[in-house]
Amino acid sequence: MKLDIKTTVADTLTSDLDSWLTEKDGRRTGLLTSIDGSEVMLLLLDTQGGTAELWCAPVPDNSYTSLTLKFPQLHWFERVLWDLFGVVPLQHPRLKPVVIHEEYPQKFYPLRQTEWQDNGHNAVHDEHHFLEVHGAGVWELPVGPIHAGIIEPGHFRFSCLGENIVNLELRLGYVHRGVEKKITEVPWQKAHFVAEAAATDTACANALAHAIAVESLLDLEPPLAVQSLRTIALETERAAMHIADIGGMMTDIGMVGLAATMSRLRGSALNLAQALSGSRFFRAYIVPGGIAAYPTASALLQAQELVVSLKKSLRPVLTMFQENQAAISRMDGIGKLKRSLAAEFGFVGVAARACGVDYDARRHFPHGLYPLKAPPTVLETSGDILACTNVRIRELFASLDLIEELIGTSRFDGNSDRAVTSLPAKLPANKQSCAVVEAFRGELIHLLLTDEQGNIKRYAIKDPSLNNWTMISIMVRDNLIADFPLCNKSLALSYGGNDL
Amino acid sequence: MLKLLTYLLAQKKATLSDVCPPLEASARGLPALTEEACTGTGCNACAKLCPTDAIAVVDEKTDSGSAKVAIDLGACIGCGLCFQNCPTGTIAQNLSTRNARRKREELVLKNDEVAVLPEANTGNGSHNPFKYSLHARVVSTGCSACDLEIAASGNPIFDIERFGVHIVASPRFADALIVTGPVGKGMQTALKRCYEAMAEPRVVIAAGTCAISGGVHRNGYTDAQGADNVLPVDVYIPGCPPQPWQLVYGVLLAMGRQSCLKPEEDVILCHPTQPTPHPFPTQSR
Numbered sequence: 001m002k003l004d005i006k007t008t009v010a011d012t013l014t015s016d017l018d019s020w021l022t023e024k025d026g027r028r029t030g031l032l033t034s035i036d037g038s039e040v041m042l043l044l045l046d047t048q049g050g051t052a053e054l055w056c057a058p059v060p061d062n063s064y065t066s067l068t069l070k071f072p073q074l075h076w077f078e079r080v081l082w083d084l085f086g087v088v089p090l091q092h093p094r095l096k097p098v099v100i101h102e103e104y105p106q107k108f109y110p111l112r113q114t115e116w117q118d119n120g121h122n123a124v125h126d127e128h129h130f131l132e133v134h135g136a137g138v139w140e141l142p143v144g145p146i147h148a149g150i151i152e153p154g155h156f157r158f159s160c161l162g163e164n165i166v167n168l169e170l171r172l173g174y175v176h177r178g179v180e181k182k183i184t185e186v187p188w189q190k191a192h193f194v195a196e197a198a199a200t201d202t203a204c205a206n207a208l209a210h211a212i213a214v215e216s217l218l219d220l221e222p223p224l225a226v227q228s229l230r231t232i233a234l235e236t237e238r239a240a241m242h243i244a245d246i247g248g249m250m251t252d253i254g255m256v257g258l259a260a261t262m263s264r265l266r267g268s269a270l271n272l273a274q275a276l277s278g279s280r281f282f283r284a285y286i287v288p289g290g291i292a293a294y295p296t297a298s299a300l301l302q303a304q305e306l307v308v309s310l311k312k313s314l315r316p317v318l319t320m321f322q323e324n325q326a327a328i329s330r331m332d333g334i335g336k337l338k339r340s341l342a343a344e345f346g347f348v349g350v351a352a353r354a355c356g357v358d359y360d361a362r363r364h365f366p367h368g369l370y371p372l373k374a375p376p377t378v379l380e381t382s383g384d385i386l387a388c389t390n391v392r393i394r395e396l397f398a399s400l401d402l403i404e405e406l407i408g409t410s411r412f413d414g415n416s417d418r419a420v421t422s423l424p425a426k427l428p429a430n431k432q433s434c435a436v437v438e439a440f441r442g443e444l445i446h447l448l449l450t451d452e453q454g455n456i457k458r459y460a461i462k463d464p465s466l467n468n469w470t471m472i473s474i475m476v477r478d479n480l481i482a483d484f485p486l487c488n489k490s491l492a493l494s495y496g497g498n499d500l
Numbered sequence: 501m502l503k504l505l506t507y508l509l510a511q512k513k514a515t516l517s518d519v520c521p522p523l524e525a526s527a528r529g530l531p532a533l534t535e536e537a538c539t540g541t542g543c544n545a546c547a548k549l550c551p552t553d554a555i556a557v558v559d560e561k562t563d564s565g566s567a568k569v570a571i572d573l574g575a576c577i578g579c580g581l582c583f584q585n586c587p588t589g590t591i592a593q594n595l596s597t598r599n600a601r602r603k604r605e606e607l608v609l610k611n612d613e614v615a616v617l618p619e620a621n622t623g624n625g626s627h628n629p630f631k632y633s634l635h636a637r638v639v640s641t642g643c644s645a646c647d648l649e650i651a652a653s654g655n656p657i658f659d660i661e662r663f664g665v666h667i668v669a670s671p672r673f674a675d676a677l678i679v680t681g682p683v684g685k686g687m688q689t690a691l692k693r694c695y696e697a698m699a700e701p702r703v704v705i706a707a708g709t710c711a712i713s714g715g716v717h718r719n720g721y722t723d724a725q726g727a728d729n730v731l732p733v734d735v736y737i738p739g740c741p742p743q744p745w746q747l748v749y750g751v752l753l754a755m756g757r758q759s760c761l762k763p764e765e766d767v768i769l770c771h772p773t774q775p776t777p778h779p780f781p782t783q784s785r
Binding site for chain 2 (some may be wrong): 197275
């Protein structure tokens with residue numbers, strides 16, 4: 001959606017934001033960042049109206065009073081802001097780097113474009129300090145950055161008392177690749193390749209968010225058939241990843257037979273993706289203006305068969321899993337998350353819905369055929385990893401139902417529906433737009449700003465994991481360290497999407 | 501428990517017996533060069549469209565009268581735009597899954613040189629200690645798609661374990677280091693330490709285009725230029741992400757086992773039946 005910049009004052013940001021958020025129900029902070037280092041920029045979402053606002057508060061001396069003091073959901077954003085722009089949120093309770101590690105030169109702020117003023121506030125990126133827990137019997141366990149399995153890197157520092165986790169501190173940023181800057185450096189027509197590489201397990205949702213952001217700048221409304229295929233793609237990605245994540249839970253519980261079956265069935269979901277797009281991950285499929293290739297009639301037929309048989313094959317496997325007492329006892333009451341904390345920290349996605357936070361961007365923000373075709377939000381209340389798994393399973397079937405319905409009812413009649421075949425060489429100058437998409441992990445935001453020549457001057461991506469990494473620290477507190485892998489798997493957070 | 505056993509026993513065999521077959525026709529393969537003549541920079545559609553600048557066209561003629569074209573598969577993310585938009589058919593789609601190579605330069609396709617059979621495909625060469633057993637450590641430095649495909653190559657469909665390949669949880673147990681992702685500054689130290697912790701002999705496999713060249717991330721401020729920026733690499737597997745068979749082939753290559761596969765053409769061309777119009781303008785940029 002298109003956005004206008006509303007200029008505000010940094011000094012009163014906390015009170016302005018407080019009154020805006022409390023004025024109406026369903027309002028939340030989307031993302032906090034900066035354009036070039038001379039301001040703090042806030043994207044605010046009104047989920048009930050499906051609208052957004054963009055606030056900019058100039059910070060001429062590189063600093064402002066931290067918003068985290070009042071709004072804990074912004075604590076991670078303010079750390080990233082300091083990392084990338086050198087803007088210091090004063091009095092931030094735990095200010096330390098997220099993505100810029102010691103390997104980079106001191107005072108290296110990659111996205112800053114305005115001159116950097118040394119005002120005495122600018123803490124330096126020195127050696128990373130982990131929060132320490134002292135006391136008799138407390139011991140520390142460092143894990144990572146390289147993990148034991150086949151997974152992205154990140155460092156976990158556990159402080160334990162006996163077998164119980166007292167505190168978990170995270171250090172991420174190991175896979176920082178400079179995605180946001182790269183998008184501003186390539187011609188805008190090629191930017192979608194970089195945008196979908198922000199987290200390629202979420203390639204489809206990222207490509208869709210990028211396409212919507214660009215299309216709203218260009219006032220383009222893709223035809224219905226395109227919207228339908230995009231929706232099918234997004235749900236296929238969700239189904240494939242939900243299958244992978246549920247299979248991961250089975251692996252970690254030790255139900256290898258079922259886990260192997262799930263990994264085989266995930267293959268069917270990926271084949272569905274390949275039949276529609278040529279790629280198992282929908283790479284280079286959703287592009288601004290449309291989609292890269294229409295599926296043939298036989299591909300659609302094959303997709304229809306695949307989704308029907310996938311649903312049929314998943315049912316007995318998941319029933320066995322959900323009825324298995326060993327599995328239930330490993331998950332019941334473990335990694336409990338309180339709804340109040342989830343709301344306070346702005347958590348999104350499956351785990352937030354598992355503790356009763358009623359938020360699924362598909363019901364609130366237009367993307368693909370949503371909110372029209374949005375399935376009912378799946379909610380649980382207990383907030384443990386069992387609830388999380390149950391939400392995931394029900395969402396998986398809802399996705400498959402929707403795919404089947406859309407393939408069966410949409411009309412894809414060849415050339416008449418083809419996407420726009422040429423796009424302008426430049427984007428409109430000095431404009432802003434954003435897109436909010438429900439990726440399989442939760443709310444994904446892309447924010448695009450152009451300069452006076454119509455080039456992309458700032459591109460910000462908010463992966464759902466940016467909200468949710470704090471969740472893992474909260475949910476494992478007072479749990480057994482042996483249950484950490486299950487908690488971790490049940491959140492299935494993205495490192496690449498967080499680190500960008 | 502009985503229910504589970506009954507269910508598992510009732511399942512048919514999922515494992516594919518044909519190892520590293522060509523991709524299905526619905527899949528998008530990597531590009532390959534044909535003998536069709538290229539008209540040169542007047543067209544340049546491929547080079548203009550390529551998202552990673554992996555294609556170079558020069559007007560200088562080859563012996564057969566075509567303009568010279570070079571495609572670096574090590575930078576290719578397999579978007580398909582080049583072969584979908586090549587008016588002369590000089591670039592076509594290659595459905596082979598046997599794309600991994602031992603040398604970085606073998607990934608650069610050129611139409612002005614007589615194709616030499618890559619060293620990788622000429623046989624076993626000297627004795628390879630990992631021929632029947634390879635324990636591999638996977639280190640991810642990227643966006644997780646390659647990691648998911650490596651995990652998939654171990655699933656019941658592709659079953660890489662049948663070749664004696666095991667994924668292990670520590671570099672101390674590992675013969676091979678499989679690197680995914682572009683190896684930005686944040687992971688360089690950890691990756692080097694992991695390599696140093698491995699006993700010799702050891703091999704390094706760069707899995708995926710990012711790990712070969714940095715892919716879409718290369719030439720940025722994070723020094724994400726691929727694994728051979730920090731380690732000696734023995735096998736390169738292109739693709740973004742490579743399909744499981746492409747990964748299996750790369751690992752077999754590292755084991756010196758590629759000759760046990762059913763012989764197959766190195767390049768399996770697939771010409772698109774109808775050109776797919778692309779929404780981007782090819783001329784303006």
